[in-house]
Structures are given as structure tokens and as C-alpha cells.
Amino acid sequence: MTDTILQSRNLKLYYATRKGVVKAVNNVSFDLQKGESLALVGESGCGKSSLAKAIIRLLPRNIATYTGEVLLEGQDIMKLSDTQFRRQIRWKRISMVFQGAMNSLNPVLKIGYQVAEPLLIHEELDKKEAKKRAVEALRIVGIHESFVERYPFELSGGMKQRTVIAMALVTNPDILILDEPTSALDVITQANIMNLLKKLKKEMQLSYIFITHDIGLSSELADKVAVMYAGEIQEVADADTFYAKPAHPYSQKLMASVPTLRTEKKPEFIPGAPPSLVNPPSGCKFHPRCPSAFDRCSKENPPVFDLGSGHLVKCWWYAK
Amino acid sequence: MAVKGFAKFVAKRVLTIFLVIVIALYVTIFIANMGGVVDEIVKSTIKMEVAMRFRGPEWQRYDPEEREKLMLQEYELELARRGLNQPFLIRSVIYLWNALTLDLGRAEYLTSDTGSRYVRNIILERLPTTVMLFTTATVLNFLINMAVGLYLSRHHGSKLDKFFIGMAPTSVIPGWFYGIFLILIFASQLHILPYGGLVDVEIVKTRDPFLYAMDVLKHMILPLSSWIISAFFLGCYSNRTFFLIFSTEDYVEAARAKGVPPRQIETKYILRPSLPPIITGFALGLINSWSGAIITERVFNWPGLGTVTYAAINLFDSAVLIGVTVIYAYLLGATVLILDILYGLIDPRIKVQYGR
Amino acid sequence: MENAAAEYSIKGILKQLLTYKSGVFGISLLVLLILISVYTMITIPYSTAIELWRGGENVWIENPRNAQPTWIRYLGKNLPETIKRDSTQAGRVGTIKVLTPIPERNMKLLHISFSFDYEYDDFPSEINIFFTSKYNTSAPLLRIYWIKPSGTKINLMTYIPRSQEERLSLSINPTVSNRLYAYTVNVLGGEPQVPLLVEQAMFAMEDETMNSTLTATPMKGKYELIIEGTLYGEDSDVDAKLIVYGKVYGLAGTDHLRRDLTVALLWGTPIALSFGLTASLTISLLQLLIATISGYYGGKVDSAIQRLTEGYMILPFLPFLILIATFYRLDIWILLLVIIVLSVFGGGVKSTRALVMQIKEYPYIEAAKAYGASSKRIILLYIIPKILPPIVPGLIGSVPGYVFLEAALSLLGLGDPYLPSWGKIIEDSYAGGALYKGHYYWVLEPASMLILTALAFSFLGFALDKIVNPKLREV
Ligand SMILES: Nc1ncnc2c1ncn2[C@@H]1O[C@H](COP(=O)(O)OP(=O)(O)OP(=O)(O)O)[C@@H](O)[C@H]1O
Ligand code: SF4
Ligand SMILES: [Mg+2]
Secondary structure (H helix, E strand, C coil): CCCEEEEEEEEEEEEEECCEEEEEEEEEEEEEECCCEEEEECCCCCCHHHHHHHHHCCCCCCEEEEEEEEEECCEEHHHCCHHHHHHHHECCCEEEECCCHHHHCCCCCCHHHHHHHHHHHHHCCCHHHHHHHHHHHHHHCCCCHHHHHCCHHHCCHHHHHHHHHHHHHCCCCCEEEEECCCCCCCHHHHHHHHHHHHHHHHHHCCEEEEEECCHHHHHHHCCEEEEEECCEEEEEEEHHHHHHCCCCHHHHHHHHCCCCCCCCCCCCCCCCCCCCCCCCCCCCCCHHHCCCCCHHHHHCCCCCEECCCCCEECCHHHHC | CHHHHHHHHHHHHHHHHHHHHHHHHHHHHHHHHHHCHHHHHHHHHHHHHHHHHCCCHHHCCCCHHHHHHHHHHHHHHHHHHCCCCCCHHHHHHHHHHHHHCCCCCECCCCCCCCCCCEHHHHHHHHHHHHHHHHHHHHHHHHHHHHHHHHHHHHCCCCHHHHHHHHHHHHHHCCHHHHHHHHHHHHHHHCCCCCCCCCCCHHHHHHCCHHHHHHHHHHHHHHHHHHHHHHHHHHHHHHHHHHHHHHHCCHHHHHHHHHCCCHHHHHHHHHHHHHHHHHHHHHHHHHHHHHHHHHHHHHHHCCCCHHHHHHHHHHHCCHHHHHHHHHHHHHHHHHHHHHHHHHHHHHCHHHHHHHHC | CHHHHCCCCHHHHHHHHCCCHHHHHHHHHHHHHHHHHHHHHHHCCHHHHHHHHHCCHHHHCCCCCCCECHHHHHCCCCCCCCEEEEHHHCCCCCEEEEEEEECCCCEEEEEEEEEEEECCCCCCCEEEEEEEEECCCCCCEEEEEEECCCCCEEEEEEECCCCCEEEEEHHHCHHHHHHHHHHHHHHHCCCCCCCCCHHHHHHECCCHHHHCCCCCCECCEEEEEEEEEEEECCCCEEEEEEEEECCECCCCCECCCCCEHHHHHHHHHHHHHHHHHHHHHHHHHHHHHHHHHHHHHCHHHHHHHHHHHHHHHHCCHHHHHHHHHHHHCCCHHHHHHHHHHHHCCCCHHHHHHHHHHHHHCCHHHHHHHHCCCCHHHHHHHHHHHHHHHHHHHHHHHCHHHHHHHHHHHHHCCCCCCCCCCHHHHHHHHHHCCHHHHCCHHHHHHHHHHHHHHHHHHHHHHHHHHHHHCCHHHHC
16 A cells, blocks of 8 residues: 555534534545545535635634644644644645636736746745746646736636646645536536646646546546545545445445446436535434435434445445 | 737727717707707807907997997808808707817806806816815725725624624715705804805915915815715725625635735735726716715805806806706716726736737 | 525515614614605695695795794793784683774774783794774774783884785884884983894893893793774774794794795605605616616627617716706606606616626526527516516615705705705705704704605615625625
């Protein structure tokens, strides 16, 4: 096994709202190996972005709870002060490409400046040097030098996405969190971006946390898959294992909802409504929608069962 | 290259705005002349001018009747010379030209402070006072509301913030209306500020420019305050909301993630992108201020365009009223143009569109 | 998307409104204003209102000029109310009339006595006697005396009515003035510094305070006015009515023409509500329609409408309005029409159009298009119902603007020539120098009504905005 670069232990992120406490990230634990890409999948609203933000500590104002451990090469970065975190971790070690990257660019600043900005801040480079590195980063993601002087509105959606990726890479981080990096793009651009990400990973020794609600897409890039439901991680498995034989009933449902070319089977929809994160169901959060649910499921929250070789499942079914 | 492109942008805006002004003036003439008012003004102006020519001593030896006849002849000739005996469609174009060149004829009753009877003089003399007061008011409002709005957005959710939200609806009450109350309190009751006007006669007599300026400032306090009070709560509230909305943009969060320090986030990522709409807001404020001027000047007896308008309404001095409308069309056009240019300098979209 | 797509029912909105303080406040004010309007229209029909307001002196002759509202007495000095005595109602309190024929001589002796208690802290504002005389040969000869609580009896004047109906204004009568001056000199033992007004001298304490109008104070007690006279002829008769005008009147006071301000204050309510609501409603709906057409059809129609709205921004709206109103002397409803025409392409078009563009992309509208629904159907059944809720707060919130516009036009002398509106009262008070002379009630009353109306709609609009745009609740 390779080295573990990032570990999350019992990470919690709750929001305070008018309606009550939203448990967006609830006791999440997972490991990320160096050079590995972990796909984080789940329905919209299950807490994927919240988990990413909890890791990179980009929190909204209405935080109710923010606890747990995040170990970066063994060091608990949750213990760092905000300033330390900003100076030592963000962008230097962990970068992020935000959901809706189209809007991640300031409309009134030039592309080149925005890509170079992290260098100006974190590495205190002079403008010329920073610009050179920005041009380099843009070249890597496939954007021509001449765009340095352009404004975001002059770029297509795919180019903006590439720019944002360049902006995340310019400081040479170890880990890149990608929050739905392709969701607003058309199919061809989507494929281009996916190819770019594959290429980058190989060339730059990056570790990815790749967030998507599209389980099909995750299969292209993922070494490992984590399935999230109602703020909790329900299953973690090697990509091959997962796609061949998902263990958790929710994962199975998710897989069944993907249209495939091979079989004639129609994609299934998961019946029932997504769970409330304010008043989640008792016991196993999935039990109201779970076809395999039995007595115990609604009463006790299942622990994580290890099915061997790092295949983790949070389901009572595996207690038998 | 960029300069040339920008000139093109400005030229385009000038043309568009000029077109609107032309339309506005034509509509004015059309409305005004539905009862033949413009014809009357023009004719009486020409009559007066012709009469002036017959004042000289060389005419005194003619007997009055004959002089009258000659005068009438001359008047008819003048009408024909200016093409004013033609159908309305053609006449209206002549009037339009006159209006565009500010050839506004003679007032029936009003005179300018310098004694001129020409509408142009009467109005142009008052224009600076109006522009001074209401530009100051708009700029002050703008700055105050921006500063407080920014402060509130930083402390959003605080008691003060809630107070502003609660008070915002009171801003529907217009400035002139608050003006009445301010006069009541500070002039009628406390006698510490003047009821209205531009400057005290006593001060004018001293011929001291410094005292004069101070006294004008003193007379500006109440009108300015009335406008500031009126716009205060809503202005601050909407700026605050505006900044808050802009600070939830994805690129602000991205900048925060990148580690951009808070100061820079505020200036580069919140203020800069929000500048174009803010400029638009300022433009609208200025435009509204010109209209609001008429009634506010009436309340404070401020000797600007509004007071002229009020006097013209009461004396039914149509020439002056038409003149005021013409000046307003120009004033609004000029305001929009200046702000358009400002906008063009700030918004990269326009810079790029015309710059390359 | 969810905010625009959310369905609204009137009941639901009302329920939500009541959870906001501003909503409760706005609704209660509005209900109050509507009640006032209904009450007004029932108790003072339109024609009566116009008659009262335009009726001139005769309707209001028994009212004091520029009297403050009566309740002002509870805040400070005990200001006098108007006192009336009428000899046709002899036998009533303080009213005596005796007519004694002189046998054989075809003459009658008249004795009228009016008495009243005066317990106020201030002087009356004016004193008039109205005579109704009947005679055929020669006019009656009347002597008028004034008896103060101290017992002093002053011969005010000798009066001969020249026609059947006649008004004797004591306050401005030179004879009376001279007699009272002599009386003042007599009391003081010398010339007064500032001679007292007639009504002051008649009611003043008889001491050194009579020296000036500033120091004079009213004497409290029982006053009496006596009219004695000789009438000639068989059926000759004289009746008199004494009015000692006070300084307070009714709930709202009076204006410079003695008119009861309640008439205009009450009638101003339905006028303001209907003017503001009609203007706002019509303009909003027309703008909605234009915006929908612009946004839905796009292309040339859209860009034409867009250019038009941009041009409208530069048009000198208020000068146009003033020009039209001055040249054609419009009544309020035509004025309303002009305002509507001048506003249809105003700012609302742009923002509503943006909303339409958004809604146009909704899947179910695409779907409706796909199964072949006509454009008219889509606009009326799908788009308009969706954009209606978001524009309602703006609609309600812009009502005060139009109410104040009417007031502003009135203040410029361009209001409706007949209708009593709040703006007209303010104009009257301004022209009458109310702020210089201290007649604050005259300005403050219509101003408060305007403020109440403005706040009602404004608070309601804000509360509705929070309900319809839930985003605002968060920030
Ligand atoms: N600042 C916040 N305050 C309150 N609730 C929040 C906040 N941010 C997110 N939420 C709620 O937390 C839950 C998880 O949100 P999150 O954005 O993490 O979901 P997600 O899995 O990324 O969904 P998507 O696929 O739509 O991006 C959602 O129900 C969301 O409404
Ligand atoms: S624990 Fe029970 S309810 Fe939950 S997923 Fe397993 S079987 Fe289904
Ligand atoms: Mg997300």
C-alpha cells in the first residue's frame, strides 16, 4: 500500500438555521492515499460540498458544530489556527475547484491576474514571476498565453473551467478537491475536462477528491468510491469492487439508476424523498427508502462493517 | 487602439442620447402647441423685436398710424422669412430647431435677475443653483449610504442592522415632505436656520464673498438634510443587501479559499464587481434629483429651476414652462451621458467590446 | 428556482404577513384607512363634499378662521371655543329678547340681551353680530352695549341696519375700535403702548396689562351684550345673532376660509387611496404586459421595447407632466391618465423582463410549447401567473409614490380644481404662510394622513417582499 496523505476521523459540520440544526456532515471518516483519486458520490443535498468545505475549512457564518480530526500526513490540521491554516494548508497543500466554477472567476479582473493571485499571496512572488507561472499553469490546462489579458466573459464555459483548474494548480498542491467540475458543461467539454484531469493526475502526482452526483462519471477517474447519504458515508470501496458488486442497498440503487449501454434495463429511480438533514430518520438514515430494511434498521444506527481489503459498509445487513 | 474604440463608444452614446432629446423636445412642442401656445409665444416675440426696431428717433416723424402699418408689414415679412406662415408640420421642425439651439423666445411675465426677458437667460441663470444643490445632495447621499451600507453588511444580523431593516420603509416619504417638517422645527420653532432661499439680503449687501458662501451653505443645510433623511434608511439598507448579495457570489468564496486577505476581498472582489450597478444607481439618483428639485425648491423657496417653474405655473408663463422642459431634457441627457462614460470606464465588458 | 415556482394563495400570504411585525402594522393601517374612506363616502356624499369645500364664506360663516383643533386644549392653554347667541331662540340660556309696543305711537322698544360665561385663557379671534331686520318706513335705531364681568358697561356704538340681512363685524369696526380705545385710556390713565385689538379690549382684565397686546390677559366671568333700540312700524322686528369666534374648532380645526378641515382630511383618504392604487395597479400591469411580450417574443420586438425603455429614462417626466397639467388644467383623473401614459415604459419593464427570460426556460414551458400551446396561452396561463407574485410587493410599495406625486402637484398649484385632497390643504397652508404664522396643525394634519398612507403601503410592500422573495429573509 502507498502512503496515506489525508485522513478524516469523525468529522462533523452542522449548520444553524431557522428550521433547526442541519447535520450536513455527520461523523465522516475516510482515508485518501497519495496519488489516489477518491470519488465522493451521492444525491444532491446529501452533504458532499459541505464535506469538502469542512476539509478545506471554508465555512459559512452559521456554523453550529465543527469537530473531528483531519490528518494531513499525520498532522491534525483541525488544530491549526485560522491564520496558520490559511498560510500553510489552503492552496499550498490542498486546493479546491468549486462547484459552479463558471462563477468562480471575478468578472472584472483579468484571467492572468486571477490565476497568479495565489502565488502573489502565498509565495510572495513578484508580479512578473507570478505571471510566468500563471502562463505555465494555463498552458498545462490547455489555454493559450494570449488569454492572460482577457476577462472571464470572453471565455467559453470549458475554458473557464480550465482556468479555475489552473488557478487551483498554480501553487503545486498535493491534494485537489474537485466539486462537480463538469456538471454545467456539455458532454463533449465534459469529456475534455475529464481527460485533462486524468492527464494532470498522472503528470503531477496529484491526489483527488472528486465530488459528483453522477456515478457514471466517477467511474472514469476514481480509484476508490465513497458513497454519501444524509451526511454520512455509507460505503467505501475500490472502484473495481464497487462497480462490480456494490454492497450497500443505497449504492445498489444508485448503480441501478445509471443508464447503461450494455443491458436493456431501464434506469430505476430511487423511490421516496431525500431525507431531511434537520430531522433525519432514526436508526439507519436510509431505512424509509430501503428495500432490504428490517426491524433493527429503524431502531439502531448501523456501525461500519469491514468486508475485507478496505471495503467498508454501514448497513445492518452485514452484521448477520 | 483602446482610445479610439472608447471614442467610438462615446460617440454612439452621444448620438443615441441626442436622438432621445430630439424626440423629447418634439413631443414637448407638439403637446404645447395643441392649443397653439408655441405659435403665440413665437409671434409675440417677433412682434416685440419688430417693435424694438421701430423705436428709434428716425421713426418718430411718421405718424403713429402709418408706423403701426409699417410695423405690421415688417412683422408679416419676418414671419415669412422665418417660415412661420407654413403648416404646422414644417413650423414644428423650425420650433424644434429653435428649442435645440435654446432659442426659447421671450417670457410673458417673468424676468431674469439681470432684467432679461429672454427665456434662455431666465433659465440659464437659475440652472447652476439647482445643479449645485441637488448634485451635492445626491453625492452626499451616495457616499453616506455606501459607507453605512458597507458597515452594515460587515455587521449583518446585528441590532443596528435590524434597526435599519425596520426603518427602511419610512424612506417612501420624499425629501420635500421631510423638508416641511425640518422648516417647522428649525425655522419656525427654534429659529436657528432660515426658512428658505439662497442667501440673506443683508449678507449680499456686505459684498464679502466668504460670508456669502457661508450663508449659502447655511441655506443649504435644511434642503440637504431633508434629502439625506429621506434616502437614509432605504439607501443604507439596499446598499447593505446589495453588498451582501455580492459577497455571496461564488468568486468571493473562491477568493477567500485562495487566501486573498479580507481587505482585498472587499475592494477587489466585492466593491469592484458591484461598481457598474452602483454607478447605475447613482445615475438614477441624479436623474430623480432633477425632477425632485422642482418640488423641493418650491418648499424651500430655493431660487433654481424649480422656483422658476412654480412661478411660471402661477403666472401661466407658457414660454418659460416650455423652456424649463427643454432644459430638463438636456440636463437629463447630459447626466446620462456622463454616467455612461463613467460606466464605460469601469465595466470591462464595454472596455473590451469597443477596445479591441 | 423554487421561489419563483412556489404557489401562493391569498389566504396563505395573509397568514404569513401576520407573522411579520411590518405586515401587521401595514395591514392595520390600511384597514383603518379603508374604514375612514367608507365612513367618509357614506356620511359625506361626493356632491356634498364638493359643495362644502367650494361653497365659500356663506357655508362656513359661523366658524372661526384658522382655528386649531379642539383637542389642542388638552395639551396647553384653555383656548376659547366659539360662543353663539341667537335672539330667535330667546329663552335659551343667556338669551333674552323683549319687544314692547308703545301704545298709540306705532313704535316698539327692543331689548336683546346675550350673556355667557367666559372661562378661557385666551381672547376670541373675532366677534360678529348678524342682524335680520324687518321694517317698512324707517330703519331701526340700535344701541349696542357691552358689560364686562367687572360691571363696566361700554357703549360700543349706535347701529342702523341698512338692509334686511346685515353683518356687523365688531372686530374691524372703526367706531367700536375708537370707543374701546377711549375706554382703555380711561382704565390705564394714559395712552397704551400697543393699542389692543377690539376683541382683546372687550375681554381684557382692567389693569396695567391693558398697556399692550402682549401683556393683555382675558378676564374670566360673565359677559353681556345688550342691544336696545326703537323700531318703527306695525310689523317691524329685529333679530340678532352674536358669534364670539373661538380659537379652536372641531376635530381638525379650520383653514383661512373658515372651512372645517375634517371634510378635506376625510375626503382626502378615498382620493389618495384610489389615486395611488389605480396608478400603481395600472402601471404595474401594463409594464408587466410589455415586459412579458418583450421577454417572451425576443428579437426585434424585444430590442425595440428595450430601446424605448432606455429612452424613457431620459425623458423629463415631471416637466412634461407640469406642462400638460398647466396648459390643459386637468382634473385629477385625467392627470392620472397622463401619469400612466408617461410611466408605462418605466423602470419596472426591465426587471420584470429579466424574470420572464428566466421563467421562459422552465421545462414545463418548453413542454407546453412542445405540445403546441399557443403563445397567447403560454403567456396568460404559464408566464403571467408566475411573475405576478414577484411584482406584487413592488406594486404595493409604489402606491405612496403616486400619492405623494399628487400632493407634489397640488403644492405646485396643479391639483384638481375641485376635489379636496391632502395635497391641496398643504398647498393652502403653505400659501397662507402657516409655518410663519404658527398654524402648524394646518400642515401637520394632512401631512400625518399622507405619512400614515405612505407607511401603510410601504410596510406592507416590504413584508410582502420578504414572503415572495425568501432570499431576502436570509440576508
Ligand atoms: N450555509 C448553510 N446553512 C444552512 N444549510 C446549508 C448551508 N449550506 C448547505 N446547507 C444545507 O446542507 C445540506 C448539504 O448541502 P451541500 O451543499 O453540502 O450538498 P451537496 O451534496 O453538495 O449538494 P449538491 O449536489 O446540490 O451540491 C443541504 O440540505 C443544504 O441545504
Ligand atoms: S441498515 Fe437496513 S435500512 Fe439501512 S441500508 Fe442496511 S438494510 Fe437498508
Ligand atoms: Mg454541492
